[in-house]
Amino acid sequence: MTGDESAAIDAFERLGLTSYEAKVFIALHRLSSGTARDVASVTDVPRSQVYSVAESLEDRGLLEIQQSNPIRYRPVSIEEAQATLEARFERERERAFEYVDTVKQESATEETQEDIWTVRSRDRVDDRVVDLLSQAEETIVFGTRLPSFVTESIERRLEERAAAGVSVLAISRTESVRARLGTLEGVETAVPPAHRDSDERSGRIVIVDGDSLLLSVVADDGSETAIWSSDSLFASVLIQLIQASDELQPVAD
Incomplete structure (x- = not known):
């Protein structure tokens, strides 16, 4: 694995993907499409793990599954993936800061300072x-x-x-x-x-x-x-x- 790929995986992890999800997503873009065997051959993700990781990526809207024999996987375009992750990040950002704002408003009714x-x-x-x-x-x-x-x-x-x-x-x-x-x-x-x-x-x-x-x-x-x-x-x-x-x-x- 190159330093650039390692940095990209780290970046995907900060965006909410697991290490395996990031590796499978990158591998599928390298392959354009492929089976679990194909993905396992170009990553260190065990073939047995590729299936569950691919399902998770599908749930995230980052790849499509072709019901063939064997099952094949195809990643969504980079533009679509970027938009999906940005939307997810925005939702999580709003959820997080809405909660912080609620806590802040609640704490505004609390008693503050030491002697006064x-x-x-x-x-x-x-x-x-x-x-x-x-x-x-x-x-x-x-x-x-x-x-x-x-x-x-x-x-x-x-x-x-x-x-x-x-x-x-x-x-x-x-x-x-x-x-x-x-x-x-x-x-x-x-x-x-x-x-x-x-x-x-x-x-x-x-x-x-x-x-x-x-x-x-x-x-x-x-x-x-x-x-x-x-x-x-x-x-x-x-x-x-x-x-x-x-x-x-x-x-x-």
Whole structure:
């Protein structure tokens, strides 16, 4: 086997053919057509293997089988073979990268970064809020202006932590939200300062035990994105800044 032929076989393998398939395909182009015996005589592919290899090449659209005695094989033209392999490569490329794109989109909803985490999509923010509330041992501040951001799971968790002795404060400028949360046993409600009444992008705020924080915003399409941090310098500093700005100093109903 020459160096050029070896390189060609390697190239066919990278295109998805096996070594035997590449050798049989090349041999048949050298012969124009031939039997399994003919192919075996010009390659190192055993005659017993030529039959199955030829069937595989036929399935790939790279040769034709003449039902004679003995069976003869004829390769498709180089142009047709090239078009067939290019189409196959394109299909596999699309399949591979469609999957990668799907994984990428899925991972876009995952939490990222180390001390500051990002969560995208309403359901995942819901889950993160419930998880943070579950960890509360001393205090909880939960706030939102949107009734849809108060789920049954959040309500249950607020009531459970209040029953466990945790101080729970729910703040909202929206009367219906305060009324709803005010029915929960052990949960106090209040109105936050009015200096941000025009804010239509705020989503939720959660502060747990003074060291865990979640803040979310709402995009024009209604989607929610949150950042959260726990037991970190970032969370500690931001909580202090929020408290210092009177954002969490409630106004009595």
